[in-house]
Amino acid sequence: MLSAATAAALRAGSRRAVPRAGAATAAAAPRQLRRPNVALCRALSTTRPLASPPARDRTREIVAQTVSSIGSKREGQQYLKLFTSVSSQKFAVIKVGGAILTEYIDELCRSLLFLYELGLYPIIVHGAGPQLNRLLEEAGVEPQFEEGIRVTDAKTLGIARKLFIEENLRLVDRLDELGVQTRSLSGVFMADYLDKDKWQYVGKITKVNKQAIESSIEAGYIPVLTSMAESEDGRLLNVNADVAAAELARALEPLKVVYLSEKGGLFDGDGQKISHINLDEEFANLMSQPWCRYGTRLKIKEIKELLDTLPRTSSVAIIHPSDLQKELFTDSGAGTLIRRGDKIQKVTSVSEFGDVQKLKETLIRDREGLDAEATVDRWVDFLQENPFSAYYDEAMQCLAIVMPPGDGRAMATLATLTITKSGWLTNVAENVFNAIKKDYPSLVWTVSEADENLTWFFEKADGSFNNNGSVLFFYGCDLRSDALAPVYDEFISHGRAMLGDSNLECRLRRAAQAASQSLRRPQVAQQARGFSTTGRSMQRRGFATTTNPNPPLGKKNASNTVPTRVGLIGARGYTGQALINLLNSHPFMDLRHVSSRELAGQELEGYSKRKVIYENLGPEDVGKLEKNGEIDCWIMALPNGVCQPYIEALDEASKGRDKRSVIVDLSADYRFDSTWTYGLPELTKRSKIYQATRISNPGCYATAAQLGIAPILEHLGGQPTVFGVSGYSGAGTKPSPKNDINQLRDNLMPYSLTDHIHEREISSQLDTPVAFIPHVASWFRGIHHTINIPLNKTMTSRDIRQIYQDRYAGEKLVKVVGEAPLVRSIMDKHGVEIGGFAVHSSGKRVVVCASIDNLLKGAATQCLQNMNLALGYAEFEGIPTM
Structure with missing residues (x-):
């Protein structure tokens, strides 16, 4: 059924973090699409199944791409709403180069099918440069260029005309096979001779016939155009495809202009992909960079000239064809996004705003309550008497006010942050935050922990604390220092009173009446779109807390001296012992109860913080401890099928508690x-783990397999097969042939060759079938996976390795290496090593290898990662990183 498949697709997961819709946005109904092929579009907000088999077949293709491309249901809905907020012919112009038609036509057509099924109709303009060069060479015609423009004589024009028709029909036919309705249009571009004496039959576009395009889209067809134009006397003229796309964009003023590129974007001097360019702020600096030369320099200049003629809401994206939907529908994007942006202004006094009334209207626009004007007046009066720095764009779509250290504030504090919806969509929020960071190397601010877009703030922060429903964020400082300890103390002491309300009225009233308070919650009407100007913006963030923000249940933690109390059920096994070692070195966790039926009454060894005696705790005992609020975190290290009575007892005991x-x-x-x-x-x-209280820790085999396959999901050409070999510690402490050293000596023992529970787990989490074949070997700890992965297109080892490096950039516990990793290199280490990347001579199959210590990252270390996140500590607190 579509409903289940679509829901799974949309659950899969900033450079561009779409804001949470405010009251007005949430109340607005999505624009009614006029096209017939909108099944998946409707599925974003309904569970209605498709009726006809052909539609279901197409939808399976769409959902498969959605899984690998869309980060969340929210992202898909927000971007779809944006793209359908304009007339259909103003959605996007996509320029397709000849090399894309030759090498990546399948990826291109699948991406266009995705858009078509969503009811979106881009205008396609394609060239055929590489093909033309080849045909001219075969015909004995020497290509000639003047000032970078091809000289097009009559013979060249004749070859080009025939070629363009063939390439156009090939693209249209491939789309038709997928069920995408298209129209091949000619006569759209009118042109004069650019310079007949110099370039002969080369045109300069003078007019774009929009009516033909609009009529096609109105009838439900995607227009497909060649870059050839016609003169007034009916003569065909050759026009560069980039130029044709730009002129088409000027005529239609679309939201997006997309240039499909084999490289997938623009790159800086270090070879890093440039994720985003804000031209108003960065153009001059980019032009001065030594690496910005030749083609890159020309491309940026041409795009600036284009965007200067388009509405400020328009943007240009340079991406790989297989990443089209990822660029359009996800926060992280895929290629290089270029906008005009907005210049950010900075003032340090109220008088510098010029129009004080406009300032007050900006502060009022998101507040609730009857005394809005009076409250804002008090806040402005306070600003007139105290130092501050304000950052905003000319239209005041975004306004941020920072209070510097002093007057009771231990450090700079973000006091106000208010942004309109259009401000988010044009990236003003990111530009404002970047301006703040340049002036304030350290900063503190707070946000509600219930905010659905906490991830963006985590990306901006070095660390966080949570308390009484709020999260204190900071960067550029160590709150453990004596100088800054008052910031944390005040947050713990007054967090609820100062930060518990979410409306502007309370916030401004507190600011006006208690000006000396050092922490004020930023006004966050919506969340920001995260961009990076120097490289790919990864969805990474570290919860770099330094003290325990969650007091034990039933107690008030007014200081940072009370650690989190931990109960471990099932401590006898190897994983339990590994967890005990990790908890012993964790600065903010205390192991209070350890349960093992076999060891009950004995003293726990290897734990130095306190004397702990093994207990035999049953479900009723655990329930009593939970009801009395004696444990903050339970670790269930029990065999499969044993845990349920304990969970039921804990759930029952926690009913009715805050x-x-x-x-x-x-x-x-x-x-x-x-x-x-x-x-x-x-x-x-x-952010999902951060808010969770019930966490299932992945299996050891499954962790390594998923990490080894996930980055290449969108390029799968068939079912991956995982050949896994584990040391015998994975078989546990209970005697069996799989942990019998004598039987394993000089041996490799296969088992559960089909339908292993990890096979189901891997396939379920990746949402694609994966075959898993487990074995046990004679070493004690460590797992090695050899993973055979069919590909849906020809790829090189270097391309694939780069995909993995990009995906795991910033991940402290994942290391991408060149050679196939060895088991001995991962033993007693807390991460995963992934390497090999051996590509078959056909280019359509790759073998990836992954190694993991089954007792650490495969179990105990990952458990501690999850505990740290859920309890509000730094994710890697107490974990030696790789």
């Missing part, structure tokens, strides 16, 4: 339960 303890289950019992959060931080959204 908070319940965090549970991390290391068994497979809840890995397929949608009410639990699957805790693989490198692939699961960390």
Whole structure:
């Protein structure tokens, strides 16, 4: 059924973080699309199944791409609403080069099918330069260029005309095979001779016939154009495809102008992809860079000239064809996004605003309450008497006010941040924050922990604390220092009173009446779109807290001296011992209860913080401890199928309480339960784990396999096969042939060759079938996977390795290496090594290898990652990184 498949696709997961819709936005109904092919579009907001088999077949293709491209349901809805907010012919102009038609036509057509099924109709303009060069060479015609423009004589024009028709029909036919209705249009571009004496039959476009395009889209067809134009006397003229796309964009003024590129974007001097360019702020600086030369320099200049003639809402994207939907529908994007942007102004006094009334209207626009004007007046009066820095764009779509250190403030504080919806869509928020960071190397601000877009703030911060429903963010400082400790103390002491309200009225009233308070919550009407101007913006953030922000249940933690109390159920196994070692070195966790039926009454070894005696705790005992609020986090290290009575007892004991303890289950019992959060931080959204209280810890085999396959999902050409070999510690401590050293000596033992529970887990989480073949070997700890992955297109080893490096950039526990990693290199280490990347001679199959310590990142270390996130600590607190 479409509803289930689509829901799964949209659950899959900034450079561009779409804001949470405010009251007005949330109330507005999505624009009614006029096209017949909008099944998946409707599926974004309904569970209605498709009726006809052909539609279901197409939808399977769409959903498969959605899984690998759309980060969340929210992202898809927000971008779809944006793209359908304008007339259909103003959605996008896409320029397709000849090399794309030759090498990537399948990826291009699948991406266009995706848009078509969503009811979106881009205008396609294509060239055929490489093909033309080849044909001219075969015909014995020497290509000639003057000032970079091809000289087009009569013979060249005749060859070009025939070629363009063939390439156009090839693209149209391929789209028709997929069910995409298209129209091949001619006569759209009118032109004069550019300079007949110099370039002969080369045209300069003078007019664009929009009517033909608009009529095609109105009838439900995607227009497909060649870059050839006609003169007034009916003569065909050759026009560069980039030029044709630009002129078409000037005529239609679309939201997006997309240039498909084999490289997938523009790159800086270090070879890093430039994720975003804000021309108003960065153009002059870019032009002065030594690496900005030749083609890159010309491309940026041409795009600036184009955008200067388009509405400020328009943007240009340079991307790979396989990343088209990812660029359009996800926060992180895929290629290089170029906007005009807005210049950010800075003032340090109220008088510098010029129009004080406009300032007050900006502060009022998001507030609730009857005394809006009076409250804002008091805030402005306060600003007139105190130092501050304000950052805003000319239209005041975004306004941020920072209070410097002093007057009771230990450090600079972001006091106000208000942004309109259009401000988010044009990237003003990101530009304002960048301006603040240049002036203030350290900063503190707060946000509600219930905010659905906390991830953007985590990306901006070095660390955070959470308390009483609020999150204190900071960067550029260490709150453990004596000088800044008052910031944390005041947050803990007054967080609820100062920060518990979400409306502007309370915030401004507090600011006006208690000017000496050092922490004020930023006004966050919507969340920001995160961009990076120097490279790919990854969805990464570290919860770099330094003290425990969550007091034990039933107690008030007014200081930073009370650690999180942990209960470990099932401590006898190897994983339990590994967890005990990690908890012993964790600065903010205290192991209070350890349960093992076999070891009950004995003293726990290897734990130095306190004397702990093994207990035999049953479900009733655990329930009593939970009801009394004696444990903050439970770790279930029990065999599969044993955990349920304990969970039921904990759930029952926590009924009616304000908070319940965090549970991390290391068994497979809840890995397929949608009410639990699957805790693989490198692939699961960390903000989801941060808010979870029921976390299923992934299996060791499954962790390595998922990390080894996930980056290449969108390029799968068939079912991956995982050949896994584990040391015998993976078989546990209970005697069996799989952990019998004598039977394993000089041996490799296969087992559960089909339908292993990890096979189901890997396939379920990646949402694609994966074959898994496990084995056990004679070493004690460590797993090696050899993963055979069919590809849907020809790729090189270097391309694939780069995909993995990009995907795991910034991940402290994932290391991408060149050679196939060895088991001995991962033993006793807390991460995963991925390498090999051996591509078959056909280019359509790659073998990737992954190694992991099954007791650490495969179990205990990952458990501690999840605990840290859920309890509000730094994700890697107590974990030695790779």
